[in-house]
Amino acid sequence: MELAIWFLIFIATFCIMEFMAWFTHKYIMHGFLWVLHKDHHKKDHDSWFERNDAFFLYYAAVSMAFIIIASNTWFWYGYPIGFGIMAYGASYFLVHDIFIHQRFKMFRKANNWYARGVRRAHKIHHKNIHKEGGECFGMLFVPFKYFKKS
Template structure:
């Protein structure tokens, strides 16, 4: 197997997952599957597990499918999805929502922009009028304040 091509497919898949996260969040989570996502927008949580976590389970299953398939470069695709899932978990669940008390003191320009964009997303408790649906690449306007 050509390692360069494998890395290109892995990185392309990882990058495409940011679009998939944005699309799924905007049109599925805040759309027809709002019933699974709305508990994530509540201020108080009774459990560590949210119905919203089922989206993570879905993408983990998609990743496993590619790992186990006979598709050419399936492992590279599965690894790209899994790596994005890990990045999403670290940024969203640990860094932003503090499910585990780690990375609390991170305050660089990127960390501040990510936190601010996500805070603006959670400003809206309902499924309408949302903004900032991506995760790793928030809109430029959230960086401007910290880079000037």
């Protein structure tokens, strides 16, 4: 029973993180912390790293905090929450940084309907290089209109 609850908390956390990524992207990255995110919308970078990578560090710290607290207290459900955040971070890194932005030259030939839709949505998002007026702030779950054949 406890393993089933652990797994449900893990899956719920992973799914909630998609909402958190959307919310953070739309209202924080394109809001008061645009100063950290704007270099991500530039085509030319001075470095392989971006100021935008600071958001990864924040969520990594939150994930580690849940795991550390769970290992030192009765708060056992901190494990599935922490690992759910970590799993979402790994997914985000694979899809966003590797697959879409090609920070590592991998998954270049992926061309199924999901890959095309996610790429299309992200491309539309990056068409706008400004703080305001953007669209499609999600990462794994994007609107169905981006999956339609064009």
